[in-house]
């Protein structure tokens with residue numbers, strides 16, 4: 001290292017000055033809780049970034065038939081998801097009136113417009129073209145969503161892995177259109193029953209995917225409950241019907257076959 005290069009410090013490595021300059025409140029006074037609102041959303045976006053980083057890794061590991069390491073990475077993803085669900089407790093300390101004190105300053109801003117959340121959905125097989133077109137042409141968000149839209153989902157990577165593990169995954173599933181929703185399939189359910197009965201290693205992997213599915217549903221459930229207690233049945237700032245729209249997304253499984261096979265075991 002040249003003699004006049006300053007040593008790396010905590011602040012320079014983590015860019016603390018830049019980070020601390022990013023919480024810019026629109027109110028300046030009685031709306032005390034706006035700071036919490038900004039910080040918690042920024043923290044979520046950082047976790048979304050980390051989740052995407054780990055999901056990309058899981059996909060690569062599955063493609064390389066590294067079952068053990070895939071499970072290890074899924075475990076990390078699940079641990080992060082649990083922390084993300086728990087963080088909603090903090091926001092629930094904000095009363096409806098405290099939120100209303102600055103809500104109008106949000107204009108149309110809403111988590112509905114989080115491109116990283118949509119990227120996670122796309123990766124898990126919940127894809128939609130309108131979700132892409134909401135972002136401006138040429139923007140980072142649009143490019144990221146367009147890329148993920150055309151990429152295989154985690155379920156596709158898993159089915160291809162199972163096929164290499166010598167399970168008779170039909171060609172129509174291995175080469176399925178990656179933009180299509182993941183529909184339940186009796187053929188795949190039969191394969192999964194076989195996995196659960198005879199193949200502990202891959203049954204464990206299936207269980208981690210169920211944990212993930214349950215974890216996402218848990219986040220959705222807790223988020224809608226928080227929305228109900230904070231804004232009741234008001235419309236969302238993102239323009240949806242609010243809690244009513246969110247309730248429709250709760251309890252919709254990501255990997256339906258992994259739930260259906262349970263009643264066949």
Ligand code: HEM
Nearest residue numbers: 044110111112114117227230236237238239240242243249
């Ligand atoms: C007081 C706190 C919050 C309220 C009142 C609230 C309200 C809402 C509402 C009403 C929607 C429906 C879309 C719309 O805006 O019309 C929504 C969607 C969403 N919110 Fe929140 N939210 C809150 C906190 C959070 C936090 C902390 C996150 C973390 C990133 C978040 C992430 C999301 C996401 C990702 C969606 C889209 C869900 C989907 O389309 O399935 N929200 N929120």
